[in-house]
Amino acid sequence: MLMLEYLRPDNLEDALLTLTEQPCTLLAGGTDFYPARVGKKITENVLDLSGIRGLRSIQETEEGFLLGALTTWTDIVDSxxxxxxxxxxxxxxxxxxxxxxxxGTLCGNICNASPAADAVPNLMALDAEVKLKSLRESRSLSLEEFILGNRKTAIKADELVSGIFIPNPGKNAVGNFKKLGTRSYLVISIVMVGVVVELNEEDEVMELKVAVGACSPVAKRLRLLEEDVVGQKLNSIEIQPRHLESLQPIDDIRASASFRKIVTPELLKRAIQGVKQK
Structure with a gap:
């Protein structure tokens, strides 16, 4: 009979040691892990990280902010x-x-690597870096380097994500998020947009960072749009077809590719121009 292990270490060193000894599926909040296995047998060793208290934190440093791997959505909202x-x-x-x-945890969301993960466009717009740790080394990858495709990441078998680092945003930077779904809550996004914008006193764009999710296997930064809008008045921004050429929307149960192409420009304008209403 196949013998499986469920392990819940209370420190990072023991967790990393376990990963060198045997393959494990990492568990944080479990909000994706358990629903995906309803009615099925668990066929893998499970390494539950929830006992490592040091991984649940939001720290500010001189260089930016470090969000620990067990930081929850509620922790973000209440911060x-x-x-x-x-x-x-x-x-x-x-x-x-x-x-x-x-x-549920922020890092669990990015490790799940769903094309419709709501955190990802916002983190990309914040220039997020993923902190990876093993007994061998510690390394950092941009979020764009970390998520390789639908449900695929660059994490190695003996690594875990220890946190997400956000470099200091501009002091006047404002973020915004817009998503389109079949309802407002408890819904997987059809299209979503995360932005971080800095304006001058004349409402001209000094810097824009923007990413679109659910329109490609991985959320995409729209760097051409970011470049084109610098110096433009916020209310005069227009989204051109060439700004969206990097997107690869598909037909699925939620919407067609053609519908996504139609609504994305409007959602982008609402997200960008909406920072002034905040």
Whole structure:
């Protein structure tokens, strides 16, 4: 009979040692892990990280902010993070119900690597870096380097994500998030947009960072749009077809590719111009 192990270490060193000894599926909040296995046998060793208290934290440093691997959606909402994080806070409020927000983790969301992961566009717009740790080394990858495709990441078998680092945003930066779904809550996004914008006193764009999710295997930064809008008045921004050429929307149960192409420009304008209403 196949013998499986469920392990719940209370420190990071023991967790990393376990990963060198045997393959394990990592468990944090469990809000994706358990629903995916309803009615099925668990066929893998499970390494539950929830006992490592040091991984649940939000720390500010001189260089930026470190969000620990067990930081929950509720932790993000309740934090005093600056207005640049407003989009991430908005997304945190739309993920599942309150129970899911209390248990689910930000890092679990990125490790699940769903094309419709609501945190990802916001984190990309914040230039997020993923902190990876093993007994061999510690390394950092940009979120764009970390998520390789649908349900695929660059994490190695003996590694875990220890946190997400956000470099200091501009002091006047404001974040925003817009998603389109069949309802406002408890819904997987058809299209979503995360932005971080800095304006001058004349409402001209000094800097824009924007990413679109659910329109490609991995959320995409729209760097051409970011370049084109610098110096433009916020209310005069227009989204051109060439700005969206990197997107690869598909037909699925939620919407067609053609519908996604139609609604994305409008959602982008609402997300970008909506920072002024915050």
């Amino acid at each position: 005093d993070l600056s207005s640049a994080f407003d989009g991430l806070k908005q997304a945190s409020k739309t993920i599942g119900g309150i129970q899911t927000q209390n248990a």
